[in-house]
Amino acid sequence: MKAGIPDLEYLEVIGDVAIIKCKNKQRCKEIAHELLGKLKQVRTVLRVVGETEGVYRLRTYEFLAGEKKYLTVHREHGCSFLVDVLHVYFNPRLATERWRVVQDIPRQAEIFDMFAGVGPFAVLAAKYREPSFVLACDINPRAYELLKENIRLNRVDVFPLCRDSSTLVAEFKNFFDAIIMNLPGEGLYYLPYALHMCKKEGIIYLYQFWERKKVEALLTKVKKYPVRLLEFRDVRSVSGAKHQYLLKLQKT
Incomplete structure (x- = not known):
């Protein structure tokens, strides 16, 4: 039972938007109105009707109750982030991660x-780690527009780009001390590009979806690259046997 409401299977809150899944679909609108009463910060309730998919990692929603809007401000660790829940990927459950x-x-x-x-990663790093340089890249034009707004909103020094990050190898060869790879569906595919852009002894934070019972196969794949595994951590269960893992790698 989520938020003390029967039949509420899943709940996440991004800013003032609640996103839900219901065990009993017939009760979804009723549950949505209950949430508006219980969670005072929530002004919009949406139901997930499709899985995360596509290059931009988007979900499909049904509007249930409250204000029919999809742009919100989400606050995390002293920073504010404009999020368009329809057109960008954002997972509030990864705040601690x-x-x-x-x-x-x-x-x-x-x-x-x-x-x-x-x-979120880039802005937090710029605000709290006194970096020499932060480059933040995304292929989704809408995410890029909001990224620029969030850089201004939080008054941090981040250089934004709307590109496929794999196309930046020639411009940033052996350049970065730390690389964050939060694309768990394709992390291993992009690892060679990250290695080209990472300095020797630099750190890569690689996220990857993998079946829990087959993690040895994942580690075997990673060992083929010029890296040292510093940390391997189960971040969360995604669905069934699939989990999201963090591999902290050091380029050798």
Whole structure:
């Protein structure tokens, strides 16, 4: 039972937007109105009707109750982020994970957020780690526009780009001290590009979806690259046997 409401299977809150899944679909609108009464910060309730999919990692929603709007301001660790829940990927449940990684990044580092979205990793790193340089890249034009707004909103020094990060190898060869790879569906595919852009002894924070029972196969794949595995951590269960893992790698 989520928020003390029967039949509420899943709840996440991004700013003032609540996103839900219901065990009993017939009760969804009723549950949505209950949420508006219980969670005072919530002004919009949406139901998930499709899985995260596509290059931009988007979900499909049904509007249920409250104000019919999709742009919101989400606050996390002293920063504010404009999020368009219809057109960008953002997971509020990873707030603790983001903070953990940001705190691990060395100070005065040159940092690359390869799949930045609206910028939570990049903005937090710029605000709290006194970096020499932060590059934040995303292929989604809407995420890029909001990334620029969030850089201004939080008054941080981040250089934004709307590109496929794999196209930046020639411009940033052996350049970065720390690279964040939060694209768990394709992390391993992009690892060679990250290695080209990472300095020797630099750190790569690689996220990857993988079946829990087959993690040895994942580690075997990673060992083929010129890296040292510093940390391997189960971040969260995604669905069924699939989990999201963090691999903290050091380029050798």
